[in-house]
Amino acid sequence: MNTPSVETLLAWYDQYGRELPWRTKVDDTSSKKNAYRIWISEIMLQQTTVPVVKKYFTKFLDQWPTIESLAEADSDEVMACWAGLGYYTRARNLIPCAKIIVQEHNGKFPNSSKELLKLPGIGPYTASAIQSIAFDIAVPVVDGNVERVYSRVCGLTNPLPLSKPEIKKIAEQMTPSERSGDFAQAVMDLGATVCKPRAPKCIICPWQRECTSYRLGLQDKIPYKITRDPKPARKGILFVCLNENNCFLLERRPQNGLLGGTLGWLGSGWDNKSKGIFSDLEGGLELPGEIVHVFSHFKASIRVRVGVVEASEFAGLDIQWIPKEMFDVNTLPTLMKKAYIHACKHFDFCNLEESMRISRS
Numbered sequence: 390m391n392t393p394s395v396e397t398l399l400a401w402y403d404q405y406g407r408e409l410p411w412r413t414k415v416d417d418t419s420s421k422k423n424a425y426r427i428w429i430s431e432i433m434l435q436q437t438t439v440p441v442v443k444k445y446f447t448k449f450l451d452q453w454p455t456i457e458s459l460a461e462a463d464s465d466e467v468m469a470c471w472a473g474l475g476y477y478t479r480a481r482n483l484i485p486c487a488k489i490i491v492q493e494h495n496g497k498f499p500n501s502s503k504e505l506l507k508l509p510g511i512g513p514y515t516a517s518a519i520q521s522i523a524f525d526i527a528v529p530v531v532d533g534n535v536e537r538v539y540s541r542v543c544g545l546t547n548p549l550p551l552s553k554p555e556i557k558k559i560a561e562q563m564t565p566s567e568r569s570g571d572f573a574q575a576v577m578d579l580g581a582t583v584c585k586p587r588a589p590k591c592i593i594c595p596w597q598r599e600c601t602s603y604r605l606g607l608q609d610k611i612p613y614k615i616t617r618d619p620k621p622a623r624k625g626i627l628f629v630c631l632n633e634n635n636c637f638l639l640e641r642r643p644q645n646g647l648l649g650g651t652l653g654w655l656g657s658g659w660d661n662k663s664k665g666i667f668s669d670l671e672g673g674l675e676l677p678g679e680i681v682h683v684f685s686h687f688k689a690s691i692r693v694r695v696g697v698v699e700a701s702e703f704a705g706l707d708i709q710w711i712p713k714e715m716f717d718v719n720t721l722p723t724l725m726k727k728a729y730i731h732a733c734k735h736f737d738f739c740n741l742e743e744s745m746r747i748s749r750s
């Protein structure tokens with residue numbers, strides 16, 4: 390195999406690299422080197438696609454443009470801004486991390502992996518991305534796109550994830566000491582726009598000449614993957630209910646656990662939550678059909694019930710009443726949003742009847 394050329398890829402990146410809100414033009418170093426923007430974008434990009442993150446990133450940065458403003462932010466507002474992005478632990482760690490940087494690092498991100506890894510929510514990948522992109526330190530940055538590109542260029546026959554150590558070694562050897570941040574982003578961009586998971590555009594690829602998979606006609610097969618068992622299924626129920634004063638009943642979910650710290654409908658079953666005050670509701674009207682939501686480790690099929698509840702039954706409990714006219718479904722995580730949309734499709738919330746009363750059993 391010919392060694393892929395760093396210079397060729399950087400020249401391609403200078404011309405065809407993606408313009409993303411957390412980046413600026415290749416030769417503009419002012420905001421490119423802004424570790425705060427890079428950190429927020431990298432946290433959002435974990436398990437989330439670039440088109441989705443673009444919208445959230447701009448909104449987030451408008452609201453909290455600096456690390457200092459984020460350190461002072463209200464956590465409920467941060468969670469609301471994150472609603473729909475999923476993996477809410479990421480959002481819960483933002484304010485604690487911002488506070489440490491402001492209080493212990495004078496508002497500046499550290500550039501050593503040792504210090505970065507001490508910060509909440511920053512793991513090895515994010516630490517290396519910040520080091521590389523914000524500080525131009527020559528460390529390998531390996532995400533899914535990068536794994537695919539190196540697997541194909543080098544024609545790796547080991548399947549993922551077994552080939553990860555091999556890929557990391559290749560990335561280490563390839564990363565140049567100059568423009569290492571640009572190089573890391575160039576490999577990511579190549580994977581995202583040219584060496585795509587399906588139908589890679591080898592014809593326009595700057596590394597085509599060096600690519601083993603292309604030469605062997607294996608670009609649609611590599612990277613090989615170990616086949617996984619299908620995700621286990623869980624069933625459950627969510628209650629979309631109003632009280633007699635037209636307020637929706639929601640709970641702030643426990644910080645640790647599924648959808649931790651987010652607002653959601655009361656329910657049971659799907660999240661394996663033990664029986665408790667929020668899972669013993671009965672009655673109401675069960676709507677036809679169900680909603681399906683796929684989490685990283687299971688698939689939830691959920692029936693939705695609607696009805697009225699009496700506020701007095703919930704007195705003293707840790708729940709929230711949100712007046713219907715102030716309710717914004719976009720502040721809920723996707724699963725809860727789906728439940729609301731399903732409810733609205735089948736039901737008119739202006740016509741609740743006493744016969745649909747939901748009560749605690």
Ligand code: SF4
Nearest residue numbers: 584591594597600608
């Ligand atoms: S030649 Fe094709 S398979 Fe090889 S790196 Fe380029 S796009 Fe990917």
